[in-house]
Amino acid sequence: MPTWELKTDRPTSCLQAFLLAKTFHHSYQSPLTADRYEMASGYGSLAREAIVLLDRFSAGRQCLDDFMEDASKDLQIMDAMHKKFILDVVSGCIENQKLLDVVIDVFYGQNWKCVSRGDRSQFVIICYLATFSLDDLGLQRFSIIIRSLDIKKMHTFLTFFFTNLTTWIQDEWNTIYDAAHVEKHLISPLQRWRPEIDILMDQFAVKISLGNQVKKSPSKTTKPQEFSFTKFPHTRPRPLPLPELIPLQEKSKPVPKSTYKSPKEMQMMEEIKQKNHQKTEELLCQANTKQFRCVNPHKSETTKSVLAQINEDLDSKLKFNSFQSSGLPSSNKNNMWPIKLNNAAILRQGALYEREVDEELQRMERLVEGAREPSSFLQWQKEMRDKDLLEELASIERRRLEGRISYEEAAMARTRLIERNQKTAQLKKEETAQLMRRYAEKRLQEEKGLRDLVQQVAEGHKNSKAAREKLQKFKQSIVKEVAEQRRELLRHALEEAQAELSRKFEVIREIHAIESLPHLRVRNFDYAESAGHELLGEMSLVELKERLALLKEAQQTEEHEKRELILEEKQNKKQLLLEKLDHINVHTRALAQASASRKEERKARLAVRQAMRQDESVLALQKKLEEKQLERQRLKQSESLKKKA
Structure with a gap:
């Protein structure tokens, strides 16, 4: 793996390292004003929020739409632009996961000693931002996002990414998307940013080397000082007063979700307005069309x-009591009941008719005892x-x-x-x-x-036109010569492939002949003896077959008894249903006669x-x-x- 060479010399002392870091910090942040730097510095926290969300998605393995809805509800208090940035980055990483995994998997395979599995989401987001969002973010915001994370790991990843961009990474991406699309929309924008990224990587390399030097600097040794009578050790400067503790503010209550939602009544009124407006437009259109139809x-x-x-x-509509009845249903001798009823309907209908008979008998008893009938009032x-x-x-x-x-x-x-x-x-x-x-x-x-x-x-x-025809004829002659040479090369290649294939067929035929030789195996097995494992329920094959036959016979007898019992229950139930059907048939005939008499009365009244x-x-x-x-x-x-x- 090639590494980046530093364009600056290593500082020889701690003071030189400190000065060099200071100049690097000021030279890099000088183009930003105070307000713009505050805005840009927030992108680091936004990137960390996006990393947390991506970790949650990869751990949960849920649907992308449901996950984005839950995430937008969690980030409801945040600013709209920041919320949109986080959701766009997370959704982009999930949608382009196949493209990004090509880079991340090989990076982990080569740097598995110095990189942990928990940092995978960081590398995924940085790879997505560098590939798809570098033109929108700009180099300053991109560098601020890298600074908010571990600079050493980010430097290692970006050097790996930009070094292998035009080699195997481009080849792998070509297998996923079209080669022209990858070259135009992915590789060429990154190549355009390559010089500025190289400068940024050199600056990060300098900062990493400075941090390593500060860590490795030797401890200072104490030097003895001579005693002097002119200096009074008891005259010490007054100590600075301790700052007062800042009182902690109480946590403010979160704003309820109802304040951000418009009332339902307004939405209902809007829907009613839209429906009324649509109805008036339809009526107006109908009136206009009818007007022109009347010409x-x-x-x-x-x-x-x-x-x-x-x-x-x-x-x-004025004939309220006119009925168009087709008369009584035709009586079919073969079919006793014109409507096919199930068992529950037959039992329910029979119970209803029995209840009506009981009520009629009670009414007759009341009339016999002297009760009055409200026929005159009716x-x-x-x-x-x-x-x-x-x-x-x-x-x-x-x-x-x-x-x-x-x-x-x-x-x-x-x-x-x-x-x-x-x-x-x-x-x-x-x-x-x-x-x-x-x-x-x-x-x-x-x-x-x-x-x-x-x-x-x-x-x-x-x-x-004449010059174009001459050029066309010349091109056609060149194409014919190339086609003849190509045909000759293909013929030679075909002959070689056929020879190789025939050789392989010979080898396979020999292997099959060797495998087809018979293998004699002598196998003596006694069905009446047990295996000899000294188990409690151990038995021979003959005994096992005998016991299985007895068990099967017992099961068959039990099933036969159950079948006879079920047939007997079915017969009793069928007899009960036939009795109920006869009862229902008598009642239906009586009801049909009553309805026919009522119909004649209605006709006379009409x-x-x-x-x-x-x-x-x-x-x-x-x-x-x-x-x-x-x-x-x-x-x-x-x-x-x-x-x-």
């Missing part, structure tokens, strides 16, 4: 069918309901006829509006036709000028209602509606005559 006064067949369907639906209640229903039907019919009348009036107003719109549209069409005529004349003049220019340029290109529905106000509204329809037909006929004229 054609003659309705199509589909429109007429839709209108007829709407009228039928409105009429059907009859009066039914008559009053019929009367209210007739009044409601008359009011609904009046409302329907009023709506039809207003619809006819609106249709007549719409036809007048269409006539006015057609006149304005005709004027606009004439204006646009004049404008298009002028535009076509202008385009014809421009195309004529362009044709003249193209003809002049084509005459200038005729001479260059005929009476239809006779009473013809109200005077309804008849007047119907006459008014017929007059409006006749007036609208006259308008349509006059419009059609105008169009024909």
Whole structure:
């Protein structure tokens, strides 16, 4: 592994080392102002936060999206820019893990003695920043991040990285991504920063060597001093007063999360506003499209069918008690029960019918004892309901006829509006036709000028065309010669490969012949003797087979008994279900007869209602509606005559 050579001489004494470190510190930090240095110095703490987060992810092995959401919640108190920097660095390291592991794994393999496994996240983040974010960070911030970590380890890693960048690292990256992409987006930016990185590495090397010298400097020896009467040892300077202890401030309570969240009511109001706005836009679009659809006064067949369907639906809404029943279900002799029920449904239905029978018997007993039946009150209640229903039907019919009348009036107003719109549209069409005529004349003049220019340029290109054809023929001849030479080389290589393959086949055939020789093995085994291991449950193979046969026979008899018991239970259950089904069938027949009688009563009642529905106000509204329809037909006929004229 090549090492970096220091461009400065080693200092010969501690004083020279101190002065050299001072000058290095001032020369490096002189371009930064005070405010900018404070901003840049925070990147070291941000890098350490990112290292902690990356360690947590590699230890947890969880999903990247969930991990980033948890991390953003933990860093909620931090500034938005700092938080974004940390999350971008961590997510970038995780997404490009395959690319970064190529460098880190080989680095650990070569420097396993001086580097611990706990520092892997540091090297991953430094490698990511140097590869992908060096242009955005700049050299000053990048150097501050390196200073916040262990300089010696970072110096070792960066020298290793930039030394092997264009050799095996580039080859490994080419296997992951396209070679052109690696050269353009990864290698060339790092090569552009290479001179400045070399200077920075030299400065770090000087600092590391100075630190090693200070550690290895010999201890100072005490020198004896002569006694002097002129100096008084008791006159000592007054000691400096101890500074007062600074009182510790109480920890401030963290701001609750509810202060950063907007109330739910505002969000709900915004959603309602958006829905209302979307609904109004849809209604406006529908109104505009319907307006232009009404330009054609003659309705199509589909429109007429839709209108007829709407009228039928409105009429059907007024028939509350009209039932469209298909009659009683056809009785099938083969199938006793038309609906297939499961066991639970059969038992439940049987229990319900038994309960109804019990209730009916109790009611009959109460009537026998002298209780009264509320039949007269129910009859009066039914008559009053019929009367209210007739009044409601008359009011609904009046409302329907009023709506039809207003619809006819609106249709007549719409036809007048269409006539006015057609006149304005005709004027606009004439204006646009004049404008298009002028535009076509202008385009014809421009195309004529362009044709003249193209003809002049084509005459200038005729001479260059002949030279290009000669060059093309020369290139084709060179390509043919190269192809013939390449074909000859490939033929020689194929012959050599076939010879090598035939030799290998011969060797394999000899090995197979040796392996196919028979191996005679004599094996005597007594099935009646035990193995002789002196165990408590040891037995021979014959005894083991006999015991297994007896055990199998016992299991078969037990299974046969269980099967017979299950069949008996099934038979009892089936008999119970058949009885329940007979009971249900009797009840269904009775209910069908009762529903048929009720239906006949409803039909008779409905005929009476239809006779009473013809109200005077309804008849007047119907006459008014017929007059409006006749007036609208006259308008349509006059419009059609105008169009024909």
